[in-house]
Amino acid sequence: MTASEILDPLLTAQTWREDGRQVAIATVVETWGSAPRPSGSHLVIDGEGNFEGSVSGGCVEGAVITEALDVITSGVPKMLEFGVADETAWRVGLSCGGKIRVYVERLA
Amino acid sequence: MELETLAKLNAARQARKAAVVATDLSGGPVRLILEGEPVPGPLGQEVAKAFRSGKAAMAEVDGRSLFLNVHLPPPxxxxxxxxxxxxxxxxxxxxxxxxxxxxxxxxxxxxxxxxxxxxxxxxxxxxxxxxxxxxxxxxxxxxxxxxxxxxxxxxxxxxxxxxxxxxxxxxxxxxxxxxxxxxxxxxxxxxxxxxxxxxxxxxxxxxxxxxxxxxxxxxxxxxxxxxxxxx
Missing domain, CATH: 3.40.50.720 (NAD(P)-binding Rossmann-like Domain)
Incomplete structure (x- = not known):
């Protein structure tokens, strides 16, 4: 593998799926304010909670992984929103003050 | 996304070909578009814009909410x-x-x-x-x-x-x-x-x-x- 491939979440997702693992792909689709990762960034998750990539600076990955496991089971995509103003119990905030929307889908 | 689509996307990226992935956020299909591929209509305009700017963006096309992710060759x-x-x-x-x-x-x-x-x-x-x-x-x-x-x-x-x-x-x-x-x-x-x-x-x-x-x-x-x- 070349340098840029080692940490490539989309290549990881393909390899995992081809190995027979269940996989979800989370993508940042919208950002407001000082979001840590730009739109288009990916986090990929397998059925056991292993992950590669990032959608934030580590602030919300835990919550995304939990939701991704749901998506893997149900097959139904989800849109997640994270921001400082959000105080919903299971949701965590972004300490940078930004707001992001993350789309989570199953890799069929 | 289908594994087949992801495999095609990864192959394009590894061949240093630019690609756009259009995802229908209402849970609809995911479409892979390679640079140079003709795409007619309003979607075509949005895709062309995405290739030019190199930036992922949301787009409203025919009343559907799409996310266009752009994959340019890695530097x-x-x-x-x-x-x-x-x-x-x-x-x-x-x-x-x-x-x-x-x-x-x-x-x-x-x-x-x-x-x-x-x-x-x-x-x-x-x-x-x-x-x-x-x-x-x-x-x-x-x-x-x-x-x-x-x-x-x-x-x-x-x-x-x-x-x-x-x-x-x-x-x-x-x-x-x-x-x-x-x-x-x-x-x-x-x-x-x-x-x-x-x-x-x-x-x-x-x-x-x-x-x-x-x-x-x-x-x-x-x-x-x-x-x-x-x-």
């Missing part, structure tokens, strides 16, 4: 010269996510021992670049000081529009180089793009520091590169 660095600076640059570049290739016809310099694990081609740039052309997603750093080795690659990098072109050497060395490149048919505007002396000004002194300054300049050039805008 890479081609170094002309298997010198001390290149040894440091070869270690730093992968950390920043850049693949790196070193070209130097001088077999005394281009040895595996000095460049363990690095893609190293001991041949003339004229020959290597014919087989493996430079492109707009490539940074070229010429660091041999030797016109016989550096000049062709520099001229070629300017001609194809490498996003970064840097050349090692003092201002005096560079003034002579400018004259030679003009003789090779390069315009003043093209030649003005060369970063010389090479590297951001961080008062670099050692070869490793010059490598770091060069890498920082490559990153800056990539992030600030001119993107064709609408109209």
């Amino acid at each position: 890479r660095i081609v170094v002309i010269g298997a010198v001390h600076i290149s040894q440091a640059l070869a270690r730093l570049a992968p950390v920043a996510g850049y693949d790196l290739t070193i070209i130097d016809p001088r077999t005394a310099f281009a040895t595996e021992e000095r460049f363990d694990g690095v893609e190293l081609i001991a041949d003339w740039p004229e020959d290597v670049l014919r087989e493996r052309p430079l492109d707009a997603y490539t940074a070229l750093a010429a660091v041999t000081h030797d016109p016989k080795i550096d000049d062709f690659a520099l001229s070629e990098a300017l001609r194809v529009g490498c996003f970064y072109v840097g050349a090692l050497g003092s201002r005096k060395t560079h003034a002579k180089r400018v004259e030679r490149l003009k003789e090779m048919g390069r315009t003043d505007e093209e030649i003005g793009r060369i970063a010389a002396p090479i590297g951001l000004d961080i008062a670099a002194a050692s070869p490793a520091e010059i490598a770091l300054a060069t890498l920082a300049q490559v990153v800056q050039a990539f992030r600030r590169r001119d993107l064709v805008t609408d109209g």
Whole structure:
């Protein structure tokens, strides 16, 4: 593998799926304010909670992984929103003050 | 997304082909569009915009909410010269996510021992670049000081529009180089793009520091590169 491939979440997702693992792909689709990762960034998750990539600076990955496991089971995509103003119990905030929307889908 | 779509996307990315992935956020289908593929209608306009800007964006098309993710080829660095600076640059570049290739016809310099694990081609740039052309997603750093080795690659990098072109050497060395490149048919505007002396000004002194300054300049050039805008 070349340098840029080692940490490539989309290549990881393909390899995992081809190995027979269940996989979800989370993508940042919208950002407001000082979001840590730009739109288009990916986090990929397998059925056991292993992950590669990032959608934030580590602030919300835990919550995304939990939701991704749901998506893997149900097959139904989800849109997640994270921001400082959000105080919903299971949701965590972004300490940078930004707001992001993350789309989570199953890799069929 | 289907595994088949992802596999096609990854194959395009590895072949250094630009691609857009259009995802219907209401849970609809995911479509892969390769650069140059004709897409009619409003979607086509949005896709063209995404390729030009290189930025992922939301788009409303026919009452549907789409997310267009853009995958441009990963930037890479081609170094002309298997010198001390290149040894440091070869270690730093992968950390920043850049693949790196070193070209130097001088077999005394281009040895595996000095460049363990690095893609190293001991041949003339004229020959290597014919087989493996430079492109707009490539940074070229010429660091041999030797016109016989550096000049062709520099001229070629300017001609194809490498996003970064840097050349090692003092201002005096560079003034002579400018004259030679003009003789090779390069315009003043093209030649003005060369970063010389090479590297951001961080008062670099050692070869490793010059490598770091060069890498920082490559990153800056990539992030600030001119993107064709609408109209």
